[in-house]
Amino acid sequence: MKISDRRSFLKMSVMAGALPIDGLFQQAHAKELQTATHAVSHLDSREVAQHEEYWGVIQRGFSVSPLILNLHNGISPSPIVVQEAVARYNQLTNEGPNYFMWEILDQGREPLRAKLAHLAGTSPEEIAINRNTTDGLHAIIFGLPLKAGDEVVGCSYDYWHVMQAYRQRQEREGIVYKQVSFDFPVEDIDAIVKTYQKAMTPKTKLVHITHVMNSMGQIMPVRQIADMAHAHGAEVVVDGAQSFGLLDFKITDLHCEYFATSLHKFLCAPVGTGMLWVSRDKIEQVWPLLGADKPHSPDIRKFEVLGTRSFALEQGVGHAIKFHESIGGRRKQERLFYLKTYWSNRVRDIKGVKLHTSNKPEFSCANGSISMEQYTPVDLADALFQRYKIHSKVEIHDGLQCVRITPNVYTTIADLDRFVKAVGELASTRNS
Template sequence: MAQHDRRSFLKLTALAGAFSSNSFFQQAHAEEWQAAASAVHHHDAATVAQNEDFWSVIQRGYSVSPLILNLNNGGVSPAPIVVQEAVARYNQMTNEGPSYFMWQILDQGREPLRQKLARLAGASAEEIAINRNATEALNTIIYGLPLKTGDEVVGCKFDYPNMMNAYRQRAERDGIVYKQVTFKFPVEDVDAIVKTYEQAMTPRTKLVHITHVVNWVGQIMPVQQIADMAHAHGAEVIVDGAHSFGLLDFRIPDLHCDYFGTSLHKFLSAPIGSGMMWVKQEKIAKLWPLTCYGDPHSPNIRKFEALGTRSFPIEQGIGEAINFHEAIGSRRKQERIHYLKSYWATRVREIKGVTLHTSLDPRFSCAICGVSVEGYTPTELMNTLFDRYKIHTVGIDYEGVRCIRVTPHVYTTLADLDRFVNAIGELAAGKKA
């Protein structure tokens, strides 16, 4: 292809992007995926979750390393091949003339992307801001709220560290009072969870922070019920959805929260370094942006996107990840990943010396599950699994939770999980005295 033609092709590709019938996803997968979906369209999502022929088509959309078995998808999920290709092509085009292709071409894709994210979130596009990760989204809200000395925030000791540290900085800087509840997970009692938060509240409580899916062990929290209780007491609600968006089938407004932040590079499998913030429309004006903006009191959600130069290829690659996700279906994806978690967890819990630290009830868990083996510290178990079996997990030793965190994704095969179960069985059988 001639240089001129190649540039024209890249420009046209960017202009069409993930929002047209000529998307990378359509070019790579449309025909095969349509056939796979047609074969199972008469089945419900729970049944499709166990159809290996259907999921083998999805699995081929990822580039999986043969050198390791990655069961730490709760940290960062890999992007599908079409998402990687989109980012690579957009990056190539950008570097042919950055100030032109970034601002005049790729930047024009933000509004269609905002619309696409809004549809997935079940929200208004005027409530969606695009950024780099859950930390940026949630810190924008935490630092942007007009809290003052003596105002109380109720969170949990099992919230994500970056959020806890943000509240501690506000306590040191502004004199707010930061309280934390705690739990002994797993918990399968909604009323007990709600009551724990409620007992920590006082008339000075202005904000309740809820982690939708607790990253340490995968506990799903009853966000809607906690939010309703908090609102009844006059408090606002912020939700950390880093591990729920793109995994669980829900609409953000149905959580009854006021603010929501997520990373898109987890279960949505968007490019690494992409995130999203949702703010209820009537709350936008009072929220200060994290970075400077001409009118910080503007009711326009775009005031939270004044980041200066950023990776436009990564941002536009999000659209292809949404195409990939929607072609699977949110409910099917949730059911499949829960099935994969249950597939291995129900087997290892029967092994002597093995303990699960996560509920298997789909109301209280989905993808992430904690497991420990008697005689091994979390670090020892994590390292042994990798050194001996090349299985990658993450060790958790925090607030009394001592286990490894195991998280499959849609590209994980049953053979992969059989390999993990066998490894746990061998280690349990030969555990240290």
């Protein structure tokens, strides 16, 4: 094949999302998954959530370490098919970085934008591809034309990078950053909405909502808060780091103006990939975080001025979307809720254990947090790892002191039984 012909072939393949990278594992697993999916096609999503044979096929699609039990999926591992795709794209990049990155792989951004938009239920012209939620949220926080005296209402349980950004604008420019707080879990939508409402004044220009709270997994009623905020003349930005790829929703369902997420969480895309959504009629007013030649352009691509980035990781996102869609958003959400309630129902009655997360599906899904009498969160997490090789997440946040437990689709029931047994043994040791 001539060089010019190969160049045209590779460009067309990337733009079509069809670069020939499928290895033997990918082909075999795709066939096995197709067979397993057909076998459960007559079941509703809640029944599939408990179909261990089906999820066994999903679990074989991951290469998680047998040396630890990973129950900290703040960053999720990618399926093997995604890892193999990224490896092939990296190999291609290193055959000639400037050529294969900019002339070949860069051509895959627009098809990827379309895939993300389809998954998010939006227009591609509202989707910017970046590195993580912090990238996206900072673009909005620092890019909105707020002035001294303008108020922003957030929550004391929002992500700490977010709070730092608002405080920096407050210090530099005199905006007013206010926070509401809750004693989670809260199972009253009206009470949550009214808490935000009480913090608002005629000067409130922006309400910041975390869709799923990082520390304990509380799902916030974003749409209801957003509707209230709009009635008071404020715009809404949503931190979707823990919700996109986990909850089965479309961004437009939330009634917000701005939304950012990390694709390396529950979508299981390569680490270091993210997405920003801005309502088309708001793009022009937001300054890009990094310098663009037309900062007031209504083109969403002005938020993608990141310089050189990993095109291999970026293109790997498309394969993660394909894997996610092969399961189905609703099935995935039901499975992760089932796994969370499986372990939480078994530990909540253990003496000395406190659960900090609701078990109602409208208020929680995959994440759950516990504390234990006579253990600090650090001591509990250390004991789980040192004695049982169970990896968890310490959360010390606005008075909440707990350990977060987060399974994912590769987590087995046997894994959770191992965790429950460990909690029981640790509790009995301290209570004896």
